[in-house]
Amino acid sequence: MSASWRIGRRSFVDLLLGGGVIGSVVSFLYPVLKFVMPPAVAEAMDQSVVAGKVGELPPNSGKIFKFGRRPGLLISTPSGELRAYDGICTHLNCTVQYRSDFGHIWCACHNGHYDTSGKNISGPPPRPLERYTVSIRGDDIVVSRNS
Amino acid sequence: MMRAGLTFLLMTFAGVALGQDNCLDCHRELEDPAALAMSEDVHAQASVSCADCHGGDRTIETEGDYQLAMDPNKGFIGVPDPGDIPQLCGRCHSDASYMHRFDPNLSVDQVAQYWTSVHGQRLREGATDVAQCASCHHAHGVVSAKDPRSPVYPTRIPETCGACHADPEHMAAYGIPTDQLSEYRAGVHGRALFDRGDLGAPTCNSCHGNHGAAPPGVTSVSLVCGTCHGVQKELFAASPHQEAFDAIDEPECESCHGNHNIEAPTDDFVGVGDEAICMTCHGEGEPAYGVAATVHEEISNLKGAMAAAREVVDRAARAGMEVSEAELVLIDANQTLVESRNLVHAFAVEPLREKVEEGLALATTAREMGVAALAEVDYRRKGLALSVFFILLLAVGLYLKIRQIEERE
Amino acid sequence: MLSSLGERVFHWLDERLDLQPIQRFVREKSVPSHRYSWCYFFGGATLFFFMIQVATGVLLLLYYKPTAEAAFESVRFIMTEVSFGWLIRSLHSWSANLMVLAAFLHMATVFFMRAYRKPRELTWYTGATLLLLAMGFGFSGYLLPWNELAFFATRVGTDMAGKVPLVGRFLLEFLRGGEDVTGATLTRFFGFHVAVLPMMATALILFHLLAIQRQGMSVPLSQKEASTTNAGMPFFPNYFLRELMGWAIALAILAALASLFPWELGEEADAFAPAPAGIKPEWYFVFMFQTLKLLPATVAGVEGELVGLLAFGLAGLAWFFVPVLDIRSSREEPSRWLTLMGVAALLFIAIMTLLGYVMP
Numbered sequence: 001m002s003a004s005w006r007i008g009r010r011s012f013v014d015l016l017l018g019g020g021v022i023g024s025v026v027s028f029l030y031p032v033l034k035f036v037m038p039p040a041v042a043e044a045m046d047q048s049v050v051a052g053k054v055g056e057l058p059p060n061s062g063k064i065f066k067f068g069r070r071p072g073l074l075i076s077t078p079s080g081e082l083r084a085y086d087g088i089c090t091h092l093n094c095t096v097q098y099r100s101d102f103g104h105i106w107c108a109c110h111n112g113h114y115d116t117s118g119k120n121i122s123g124p125p126p127r128p129l130e131r132y133t134v135s136i137r138g139d140d141i142v143v144s145r146n147s
Numbered sequence: 148m149m150r151a152g153l154t155f156l157l158m159t160f161a162g163v164a165l166g167q168d169n170c171l172d173c174h175r176e177l178e179d180p181a182a183l184a185m186s187e188d189v190h191a192q193a194s195v196s197c198a199d200c201h202g203g204d205r206t207i208e209t210e211g212d213y214q215l216a217m218d219p220n221k222g223f224i225g226v227p228d229p230g231d232i233p234q235l236c237g238r239c240h241s242d243a244s245y246m247h248r249f250d251p252n253l254s255v256d257q258v259a260q261y262w263t264s265v266h267g268q269r270l271r272e273g274a275t276d277v278a279q280c281a282s283c284h285h286a287h288g289v290v291s292a293k294d295p296r297s298p299v300y301p302t303r304i305p306e307t308c309g310a311c312h313a314d315p316e317h318m319a320a321y322g323i324p325t326d327q328l329s330e331y332r333a334g335v336h337g338r339a340l341f342d343r344g345d346l347g348a349p350t351c352n353s354c355h356g357n358h359g360a361a362p363p364g365v366t367s368v369s370l371v372c373g374t375c376h377g378v379q380k381e382l383f384a385a386s387p388h389q390e391a392f393d394a395i396d397e398p399e400c401e402s403c404h405g406n407h408n409i410e411a412p413t414d415d416f417v418g419v420g421d422e423a424i425c426m427t428c429h430g431e432g433e434p435a436y437g438v439a440a441t442v443h444e445e446i447s448n449l450k451g452a453m454a455a456a457r458e459v460v461d462r463a464a465r466a467g468m469e470v471s472e473a474e475l476v477l478i479d480a481n482q483t484l485v486e487s488r489n490l491v492h493a494f495a496v497e498p499l500r501e502k503v504e505e506g507l508a509l510a511t512t513a514r515e516m517g518v519a520a521l522a523e524v525d526y527r528r529k530g531l532a533l534s535v536f537f538i539l540l541l542a543v544g545l546y547l548k549i550r551q552i553e554e555r556e
Numbered sequence: 557m558l559s560s561l562g563e564r565v566f567h568w569l570d571e572r573l574d575l576q577p578i579q580r581f582v583r584e585k586s587v588p589s590h591r592y593s594w595c596y597f598f599g600g601a602t603l604f605f606f607m608i609q610v611a612t613g614v615l616l617l618l619y620y621k622p623t624a625e626a627a628f629e630s631v632r633f634i635m636t637e638v639s640f641g642w643l644i645r646s647l648h649s650w651s652a653n654l655m656v657l658a659a660f661l662h663m664a665t666v667f668f669m670r671a672y673r674k675p676r677e678l679t680w681y682t683g684a685t686l687l688l689l690a691m692g693f694g695f696s697g698y699l700l701p702w703n704e705l706a707f708f709a710t711r712v713g714t715d716m717a718g719k720v721p722l723v724g725r726f727l728l729e730f731l732r733g734g735e736d737v738t739g740a741t742l743t744r745f746f747g748f749h750v751a752v753l754p755m756m757a758t759a760l761i762l763f764h765l766l767a768i769q770r771q772g773m774s775v776p777l778s779q780k781e782a783s784t785t786n787a788g789m790p791f792f793p794n795y796f797l798r799e800l801m802g803w804a805i806a807l808a809i810l811a812a813l814a815s816l817f818p819w820e821l822g823e824e825a826d827a828f829a830p831a832p833a834g835i836k837p838e839w840y841f842v843f844m845f846q847t848l849k850l851l852p853a854t855v856a857g858v859e860g861e862l863v864g865l866l867a868f869g870l871a872g873l874a875w876f877f878v879p880v881l882d883i884r885s886s887r888e889e890p891s892r893w894l895t896l897m898g899v900a901a902l903l904f905i906a907i908m909t910l911l912g913y914v915m916p
Contacts, residue, residue: 013547020541027534031640035615039637046629069474094482109485111377123375126345467645467821469636524818527642531815535808542804549797 048144051084054136062098062105065143071095072132072143077116078103084143085118086130096129105129169208170197170216184288187296193249200235200286201225230270232279233258260359276317278360283307299357302340304350305331327351330407349375354406372400382492414450417491418443441496445503446487452510453480459517466524473516480509581769586788587795588772590779592669597802598662599768602690603761604803605655608810609693612648613750620700622746624739627702628824635821642818649819650810652694656840658806659687667878667898670885671774677879679771682764684876689757694838696749699742703822708835710745711737716837716848719861720869738827777890836912843905844868846912871901 046068057063062075064087071087075098085105089096094109104121105114112123119128135142171191174182185191190199198205202222207215217223227235237258239245246253261267261279269277283299292299298307309328311317318325331337331351339348354363354371363371373380383389383399392399398406403416403424415422418439419431425439460473483506490499569575587596619638621630634641663683666672672680699710714737718728733740789795837845847868851860874881884891 013544013551016540017544017548020537020544023537024541027537031643032611032615034639035641035644036618037639039639041637043633047626066471066475069471071475071478088478092485093478094485095478109378109482109489120347124347126339126343126347465820465822466818467632467635467642528815528818531643531811535811535815538804538808538811542801542808545797545801545804549794549801552793552797 046145048142050137050140051134051143052141054139054141056141057082060100060103064095064097067132067143067145073098073105073129074134074141074143075105075116082134082141083116083118084132084134085114086132089125090120090127090129091123091125168194168196168198168205170201170203170205172208173213173216181287186288187290188288189290195239198222200227229275229279229281230273232281233261233267233270236280257358260356264356264358264360265362266360276311276320278311282311283357299352301346301348301350302344304352305337305340308351327407330405334405334407334409335411336409347375372404376400378489379492382489386492386494388494412488414443414446414488417446435494438494438496442491442494442499445496445500446484446491449480449484449487449503449506449510452507452514453477453484456480456510456514456517459514459521463517463520463524466521468520468524470517470520473513473520476509476513476516480506480513483509582792583790585769585772585791587791588775588779588788589786590775590782592665592776592779593789595665595669596773597799598658598665600799601802601806602655602658602662603765604806605651605658605810606757606761608651609648609655610754612644612651615644616648617750622700622743624702624742624825627700627742628821631701631703632821643814646814646819647810650814650817652697653839654806654810654813656690656694659690660840663687664898664902666774668895669774669776670882671776672879673774673882673885673888674879676767676771676774679764679767680879681876682760682767686757686760686764689753689760691840693749693753693757694840696745696753698838699737699745700749701822702742702825704825704829704832705822705835707737707825707827708831709837710741711831712835712845713837713841714741716845716865720865721862736827777885777888834916839909842912843908846908846915850911875901 049065049067049072051065051067051072051074052063057074057076059076059080060078062073064071065074066072067087072084073087073096074082074084076082085096087095089107089109089112091107091110091112094107096105096107096112096114098104099106102113104116105118106112107114107123107125110124112125113121114125114129115121117128118131120126132143132145135144168191171182171185174197182197185197196205197203202219202224203217204215204221207213217225240253241255241258243255246255257280262271266278270279285298290297294300295302297303305328312323313325313328315325332341336348336350339345340350352360355361370380379400388399391397392402404410404412413422416424419426419436420443423439423443425435429435429439456473456477460470460477463473464470483502487499487502487506490502493499566575570579587593616634619630619634619641621627631645634645636642666680666683695710695713699706714728714731717731718724720727729735731741731744732738733744836842844864848861848864851864853860855863878894879886882891882894884894
């Protein structure tokens with residue numbers, strides 16, 4: 001083989017190898033660097049979530065929020081106190097809601113009623129709603145599960 | 148007038164000053180079970196004496212002088228006749244102003260109600276084995292109906308009623324069945340009350356009344372059930388069945404769900420299959436047959452769609468994909484299924500179909516989310532497989548380099 | 557350009573640390589070249605997978621939460637929310653298995669080549685311990701995701717430990733952090749997995765590698781003549797490039813496995829749920845597990861499982877102390893029967909492992 005061809009082959013191999021090494025390094029570094037940067041939501045959302053903003057709920061109103069894989073119910077009692085509960089009715093797992101006309105929590109499926117402490121007061125629900133802890137962090141209403 | 152007042156004062160003082168009920172003391176010493184039971188008795192705690200019901204003189208304390216105490220001239224009646232008991236209890240318990248001294252919330256219509264009941268009527272006719280006040284409340288050691296020890300506390304009512312009503316010998320003369328208690332225990336209400344301790348579940352008195360106990364009349368059945376099962380009652384009332392059942396004197400809810408042994412309803416209750424209750428009255432060819440078949444089919448479709456979606460979402464979750472949104476959608480889909488089952492009581496296709504369509508859309512959405520998640524799993528796998536190719540290229544490059552170096556040598 | 561930069565850095569360090577001896581050593585280091593030289597590859601492969609484990613393990617540590625309440629959810633978080641979390645996790649799980657496999661193959665080739673004979677006994681002892689540590693890494697790490705499979709496999713595995721005579725009870729409670737597998741077990745296993753075992757492994761690996769550098773590669777008895785006729789292969793660049801190529805292929809196998817069989821999240825462990833059918837420990841324990849299952853209830857009046865454990869214990873001791881027991885190879889003499897025993901042991905392990913998966 002001629003020297004020039006040999007050199008050509010040499011630099012081809014060097015190029016391939018160099019490219020391969022750099023490519024490999026980049027393709028390893030890229031995922032690693034992305035991995036170490038925390039995702040948008042810094043923690044698993046199953047123990048606590050931001051359920052709303054301070055002032056969002058007027059007294060005697062409520063809203064459903066997403067808490068991991070289940071809906072949660074955030075209410076502002078007629079006296080303006082914020083409380084949060086698991087949003088699933090203890091009867092047949094329909095989603096409960098806050099009724100301002102009743103001033104307490106209600107389930108549409110079989111007319112189950114819960115008072116503003118989550119206790120089942122009328123209708124088929126056999127157990128109270130699980131209660132969550134509400135805290136204020138700056139502007140956010142944070143709801144957390146009790147472990 | 149003065150003398151009556153003085154006597155009254157004296158008796159009160161005697162009672163208060165002595166603080167004693169000598170009947171009770173003596174009978175306690177004799178270890179009379181009735182007297183011993185009085186330690187937990189609401190009447191005794193309110194200072195009502197034995198003599199207040201049995202008559203006689205409570206002030207006599209000398210032992211051995213029981214004839215002086217248990218003196219018919221002083222009103223002693225001994226063990227009251229069953230037939231006299233309602234009046235005896237009613238002397239106080241129907242007197243509003245008297246009772247309100249002890250508990251302002253106590254109702255005072257028990258005796259009046261009792262006389263309207265089958266028990267009361269039979270008692271008036273002279274029967275001695277029908278229930279009167281003491282049968283259910285007992286006479287000594289009476290506690291409030293809110294006290295779990297009371298024979299008329301919700302969880303104990305079935306056995307109290309059952310003491311007579313489940314006894315074939317006792318009920319032989321009356322010709323009514325004695326299986327109600329065992330039926331009730333096997334049904335959903337019995338299981339809710341006994342197995343889960345759910346005090347919200349109805350017992351005998353919830354449907355039959357307690358003092359005015361009577362079997363519910365035909366028109367009142369759905370009203371009775373409807374006091375708790377309001378949604379179904381309203382749907383039923385607006386359905387073609389309401390008028391139809393009224394016309395033939397059929398007891399509405401009970402016709403399909405039973406009375407004492409109310410079984411947990413399944414989706415097969417409605418439809419045209421073997422277990423379908425619709426087929427008890429409706430035959431093939433009738434319009435109702437078609438409605439029943441369609442209703443059953445719609446619900447089956449919804450369940451099938453939800454199950455399919457659930458399977459896909461679960462697979463994606465097991466693979467480690469984010470599926471919480473899909474889970475929430477499935478919770479909403481489940482709600483439409485619950486509501487569809489309510490809508491069965493409308494006995495019409497349209498409202499139910501609408502609800503089912505809602506549910507089907509949700510199930511489809513959830514399933515699509517699951518499928519998308521699984522597709523992402525696949526995409527990642529393919530990406531990795533591609534990387535294998537590039538890594539092998541690197542290996543080839545190294546191999547060539549080795550060859551190159553060693554060729555030089 | 558890069559090489560002149562490299563030279564400048566080397567020179568700067570050399571002025572301060574005197575790297576000449578090291579440079580000389582690397583230049584002169586050679587690897588024996590003979591029919592079985594390819595077997596030398598497995599040690600480096602094990603090290604390669606170990607390094608991947610350390611790297612991916614440290615990355616996972618940034619997000620993993622080692623409590624019974626949070627563990628599963630944190631792994632789910634890694635797999636669903638963290639960028640490329642699924643990749644790092646899948647690599648970690650697969651590389652673990654490949655590391656154990658590579659370690660085992662390495663041990664097997666060393667055994668058959670009698671590389672443990674004098675003067676390399678210490679290398680064997682540290683290596684055997686490292687293989688056991690690798691299995692310990694695998695066992696402790698397997699529990700950490702706190703899913704159904706892991707929970708019950710750990711229960712079964714620690715049950716087996718509890719059956720060891722005399723120390724079984726102590727061993728079981730030491731491993732489990734209590735009577736049963738609970739959050740306490742998880743915390744303890746986490747401690748073993750990220751602190752205790754890495755410390756021990758690092759120390760042993762360093763010794764193992766230093767010993768190899770000091771003593772050079774062992775040559776099998778049958779190849780001694782063949783290898784003396786050639787100078788061997790220079791470690792740098794020839795063998796090193798081959799090693800890198802081997803590592804590239806190993807990496808390709810890892811990526812292929814991770815793509816063909818991505819590691820699942822599973823379902824969260826529930827201590828009160830019944831054990832799912834067909835619970836097995838990890839594959840490298842299956843041969844022991846299956847043997848114990850197949851043993852009859854009693855053997856000569858002694859409880860079957862006890863006999864099995866004692867047999868494994870004795871076999872393990874014999875394996876560990878093979879440099880002492882194999883007198884012939886310390887005299888540089890071949891021993892056919894030892895090779896046969898080794899083959900028999902491998903066959904036994906292979907068949908038992910297969911049965912463990914095939915039998916119900």
